Amino acid sequence: xxxxxxxxxxxxxxxxxxxxxxxxxxxxxxxxxxxxxxxxxxxxxxxxxxxxxxxxxxxxxxxxxxxxxxxxxxxxxxxxxxxxxxxxxxxxxxxxxxxxxxxxxxxxxxxxxxxxxxxxxxxxxxxxxxxxxxxxxxxxxxxxxxxxxxxxxxxxxxxxxxxxxxxxxxxxxxxxxxxxxxxxxxxxxxxxxxxxxxxxxxxxxxxxxxxxxxxxxxxxxxxxxxxxxxxxxxxxxxxxxxxxxxxxxxxxxxxxxxxxxxxxxxxxxxxxxxxxxxxxxxxxxxxxxxxxxxxxx
Amino acid sequence: xxxxxxxxxxxxxxxxxxxxxxxxxxxxxxxxxxxxxxxxxxxxxxxxxxxxxxxxxxxxxxxxxxxxxxxxxxxxxxxxxxxxxxxxxxxxxxxxxxxxxxxxxxxxxxxxxxxxxxxxxxxxxxxxxxxxxxxxxxxxxxxxxxxxxxxxxxxxxxxxxxxxxxxxxxxxxxxxxxxxxxxxxxxxxxxxxxxxxxxxxxxxxxxxxxxxxxxxxxxxxxxxxxxxxxxxxxxxxxxxxxxxxxxxxxxxxxxxxxxxxxxxxxxxxxxxxxxxxxxxxxxxxxxxxxxxxxxxxxxxxxxxxxxxxxxxxxxxxxxxxxxxxxxxxxxxxxx
Numbered sequence: 103x104x105x106x107x108x109x110x111x112x113x114x115x116x117x118x119x120x121x122x123x124x125x126x127x128x129x130x131x132x133x134x135x136x137x138x139x140x141x142x143x144x145x146x147x148x149x150x151x152x153x154x155x156x157x158x159x160x161x162x163x164x165x166x167x168x169x170x171x172x173x174x175x176x177x178x179x180x181x182x183x184x185x186x187x188x189x190x191x192x193x194x195x196x197x198x199x200x201x202x203x204x205x206x207x208x209x210x211x212x213x214x215x216x217x218x219x220x221x222x223x224x225x226x227x228x229x230x231x232x233x234x235x236x237x238x239x240x241x242x243x244x245x246x247x248x249x250x251x252x253x254x255x256x257x258x259x260x261x262x263x264x265x266x267x268x269x270x271x272x273x274x275x276x277x278x279x280x281x282x283x284x285x286x287x288x289x290x291x292x293x294x295x296x297x298x299x300x301x302x303x304x305x306x307x308x309x310x311x312x313x314x315x316x317x318x319x320x321x322x323x324x325x326x327x328x329x330x331x332x333x334x335x336x337x338x339x340x341x342x343x344x345x346x347x348x349x350x351x352x353x354x355x356x357x358x359x360x361x362x363x364x365x366x367x368x369x370x371x372x373x374x375x376x377x378x379x380x381x382x383x384x385x386x387x388x389x390x391x392x393x394x395x396x397x398x399x
Numbered sequence: 400x401x402x403x404x405x406x407x408x409x410x411x412x413x414x415x416x417x418x419x420x421x422x423x424x425x426x427x428x429x430x431x432x433x434x435x436x437x438x439x440x441x442x443x444x445x446x447x448x449x450x451x452x453x454x455x456x457x458x459x460x461x462x463x464x465x466x467x468x469x470x471x472x473x474x475x476x477x478x479x480x481x482x483x484x485x486x487x488x489x490x491x492x493x494x495x496x497x498x499x500x501x502x503x504x505x506x507x508x509x510x511x512x513x514x515x516x517x518x519x520x521x522x523x524x525x526x527x528x529x530x531x532x533x534x535x536x537x538x539x540x541x542x543x544x545x546x547x548x549x550x551x552x553x554x555x556x557x558x559x560x561x562x563x564x565x566x567x568x569x570x571x572x573x574x575x576x577x578x579x580x581x582x583x584x585x586x587x588x589x590x591x592x593x594x595x596x597x598x599x600x601x602x603x604x605x606x607x608x609x610x611x612x613x614x615x616x617x618x619x620x621x622x623x624x625x626x627x628x629x630x631x632x633x634x635x636x637x638x639x640x641x642x643x644x645x646x647x648x649x650x651x652x653x654x655x656x657x658x659x660x661x662x663x664x665x666x667x668x669x670x671x672x673x674x675x676x677x678x679x680x681x682x683x684x685x686x687x688x689x690x691x692x693x694x695x696x697x698x699x700x701x702x703x704x705x706x707x708x709x710x711x712x713x714x715x716x717x718x719x720x721x722x723x724x725x726x727x728x729x730x731x732x733x734x
Contacts, residue, residue, distance in 0.1 A: 137527045188706055192732035194526055195473045196709055199661065202654055203701030210695040288733075321650070325538060328531050372546045375538035382535060383520050386528060 104236045109354045115243040117350020118250035119308050123323050124330035125254060125342040126301030132337015133274040133294050134190065136197045140181075140205035141327060142320025144299045147208065148174055148306020149315045150216055156223050163223050163311050167249065170303040178299025182292045190291060205320070212317040223310045246308040251343075253304060258339040270294055274337060325375060326353075329382045352381055418597060419588045420667025421716070428669045431676070432578055439567035451570045451638065453679040454577040455631045459656040460663070460671030461580035462627035467657065468666040469593060470620040471600025472522070475653055476533030479540050480510045480625040482647035484632025486544065489556035489642050497559055499572050502633040510629030511622040522617045525603075534653075541648035555643025558636055569638035576634055577672070580627040585668040587623070596620050597666075628656075651694075655679070658701050664711035673712060 127141045151170040155161050161169075181204065189196045231240040261267040272280040273290045281287055309315070309323070326349065334345025356377045360367045419425065438450045463477050484506035491502055521532050545553045561568055587593045595616045598606035607613050636642045656671070659678045664670030681700065685693040707729070708715060715725065 131527070137531065185702065185706070187733060188729070189709070189732045192709065194530065195467070195657075195661075195665075196705055196732070198473060198475070198530055199654070199657060200702060200705045203658075203698045203705065206651075206654075206694050206698030206701065208698075210692060210698060214692060214695070321538070325531075325535055329535075332528070366548050373539075373542050375535065375542045376540075379532070379535035379539040382532060386524060386532070387520060 105358075107235070107237050109358060110351060111237050111239060113351030113354030114347055115239070115247050115350070116354065117347035118247035119305060119312075119346075120323075120326055120330050120350055121343045121346025122250045122253055122301060122305040122308060123327040124334065124346055125257060125339065126298035126305070127324075127327040128331040128334075128337055128342050129294055129301070130298035131331065133270060134291055136186065136190070136295075137194065137201070137328075138295075138298060139198060139201040139324065140208060141298065141302050142322075142324030143205040143208040143212075144174055144178070144302035144320070145306040145309065145323045146212060146315070146317060146320040147177070148303030149310035149319065150212060150221075150306075150317075151303060152307040152310045153216075153221055153223055153315065156225075163225060163307065164245070164249070167304055167307050170307045171300040174303030174306075175296040175300035177296075179292050179296035181299070182295035183288075186295065187288060187291060209317050209320070216317065218316060218318075220314045220316050222314045225311075228311075240312070242311050246311060249308060250346075253301070254339055254343045257301070261339065266290075266293065322375060322378075325378050329378045329385075332382060333385050349381065353377060418593055419585055420664060420669050424664075424667070424669035424673070424716075425585065428581070428672045431672070432574075432581070435574060436571075439570050444566075447567065447570050449680075449683050451573050452683075453675055454570075454573040455635055456655055456659060456679045457672045457675035458573070458577045458580045458631040459628050459652070460659040460675050461577075461584050462624040462631075463656045464660045464665065464667075464671045465584060465587070465596070465627070466620050466624040468660055468670075469588065469596040469600065470617060472617065472621070473526075473530045473657075474533045474621070474624070475530050475657075476535070476537040477624065477628050477656065478648055478650070478653040479533075479537045480514065480628035481632040481635070481652060482537075482540065482544070482644070483510055483513055483625075484629030485636040485642045485647040486550055486556075486632075487629070488633045488636035489558055490550070492558040492637065493556060499568065499634065499637065502637065503572070503576070503630050506629040506633035507626040510625040514622040514625035515618050518618045518621045522614065522621060537648055537650070537653060541644045544648070545644045551643070553644060555641055555646075557641050558639075560637055560640045569634060572634045573631070573638070576627075576630045579630070581668065581672060583623070583627070584671075588668060592616070592619065600666075651697075654701070655682075658704060661711055662704050662708060667711075670711055677712075 123141075123145060126144075127138060130136055130138045130141075148170045151173055152163050152166045155166045155169060156163055185204070186197065186200060189200060225242075227241060229240075230242070231238050233239070261271060269280065269285045269290055270293065272283070272285055273287055273294075277287055280290075305323070309319075313319075330342060330345040330349045332345075333349055334341030334343070353374065357374065361373065435450060435454070439447055441447075459477065459481060462480070463474065466472050466474050466477070487506040487509050488502035491498075491505060496502075517536060521529065521536070524532055544550050550556065560566070587596075595606070595611045598609065598611055599613050599616060603613050632647065636647075639646070655678065656675075659674030660671045661674065662670075662678055663672065663674030678700070682693065682697060685696045689696060709728075
């Protein structure tokens with residue numbers, strides 16, 4: 103029972119971060135119909151931005167959240183404006199390959215700058231935790247979960263209440279109609295892609311505080327972000343949040359299960375990608391619209 | 400010029416020269432293949448490996464072309480079949496079987512079965528969902544192999560190799576695999592099977608209405624694709640002498656064949672080979688020139704190919720209207 107409660111808490115704590123990863127991915131996919139395979143690379147850049155800022159200027163990692171958002175937003179805006187926009191309405195293969203090429207590029211640049219060594223961000227409060235009813239909760243993970251909730255809330259308010267947010271939602275509903283009412287689609291696309299990258303950067307910052315980083319750290323987050331997106335429902339803020347939390351809990355429990363293949367028993371913690379895939383296929387077969395969304399397969 | 404404005408991808412398919420592509424290009428490719436037979440006679444070990452890799456990528460590109468190019472299902476998981484093929488050879492070798500033909504045949508059978516099994520749920524998905532699900536399969540299978548002691552886990556398997564005097568047998572085997580994939584593509588494309596694949600690519604629902612059992616044909620396409628890719632893996636494993644999950648399930652070898660097919664000409668019988676020669680050749684040169692940053696150049700190359708040659712070289716050479724038409728097609732997908 104104690105163990106189950108601990109798994110549940112761990113899952114929820116990890117799920118908050120996954121929700122932020124998926125949120126940016128989901129926006130770009132839902133609004134521009136582009137699967138951004140460079141999303142994992144953007145997450146990695148966010149983590150390294152925090153690493154560099156804390157190391158060079160001694161900033162607290164939580165203070166780097168807005169900075170890594172701004173840096174990644176600018177990068178995403180420029181990439182959309184000058185590269186992806188050229189093929190924004192092309193068949194999926196083209197945008198798939200383009201963003202994959204970009205992720206190769208970004209990861210290799212990171213490899214040249216920061217080398218392949220494993221790095222981490224540590225603070226004076228990194229190891230601190232408290233125990234509630236026998237369940238251990240690290241403060242830093244609780245704080246990242248709270249930050250994730252605040253960010254998702256802000257995104258929701260921004261998308262529903264501001265002029266730009268409404269223009270974005272109008273574009274995702276009907277490009278032609280949006281254009282007729284004076285929405286500049288090219289501008290909106292660049293903002294959305296920047297936002298996706300910025301949110302990836304924020305997620306990277308949150309990840310950097312609890313996990314080790316290498317330039318290739320993004321790949322598993324790309325796949326998990328995708329699964330969360332499908333799980334929660336495409337292009338929806340609430341969907342990303344719920345999907346992230348559900349997926350975090352499922353993964354926390356699944357990694358406790360030992361799988362026996364042949365004569366050998368494998369711990370579930372080594373099979374994270376396989377778990378993600380199985381969850382994905384089950385969701386797509388049982389409920390292709392996601393928990394709250396309107397995705398069409 | 401007039402007819403390339405709105406949707407150049409659809410309209411210009413005609414100029415590709417029917418369902419197998421430009422016949423002149425295919426004839427040139429066959430001649431090039433014949434010339435490649437003479438490479439081992441030079442007794443240059445390095446060149447032999449370079450050209451063997453080109454042939455390997457060509458076979459993988461043909462494999463991808465069948466499902467991604469002809470059937471229109473963009474698979475990002477074909478490297479899984481390469482890895483499964485390589486591990487078939489590894490397991491057979493560990494059990495004392497030292498027969499290249501046996502490796503290839505077993506790999507093809509296992510891969511066809513594996514593709515059909517995985518394809519049943521996954522090929523129900525379309526578009527983005529299929530692409531990312533296949534990407535997940537590759538990662539998942541690599542995950543499992545990495546944890547299985549029976550398959551050497553992350554430390555891999557060493558395979559017994561032919562001695563120096565007979566080492567070229569791997570080159571000739573890879574040549575045969577590539578030639579088989581190429582000819583199979585040519586003849587499949589001209590058959591009823593090929594027309595069914597293309598019908599599914601163009602409009603799956605309409606194809607179903609016309610009586611094409613879409614699911615069955617998709618699984619056939621994927622199984623053949625898996626057999627081509629797996630055969631390349633089964634020859635690669637003993638030729639390399641060592642396999643582990645990071646070599647055989649490398650995410651890059653997922654995308655190299657796709658980029659090659661696009662560069663050469665997607666949905667043609669000559670394109671994958673042309674793309675493999677150009678890209679694998681360029682990659683080799685870059686790898687020697689920039690040891691640490693060749694992925695950087697490779698990533699840039701993929702970006703440039705996608706932006707400048709979205710329909711490949713075969714298409715550009717058949718383009719009517721010259722550079723102006725080409726420039727126009729570049730802006731066709733702007734938002």
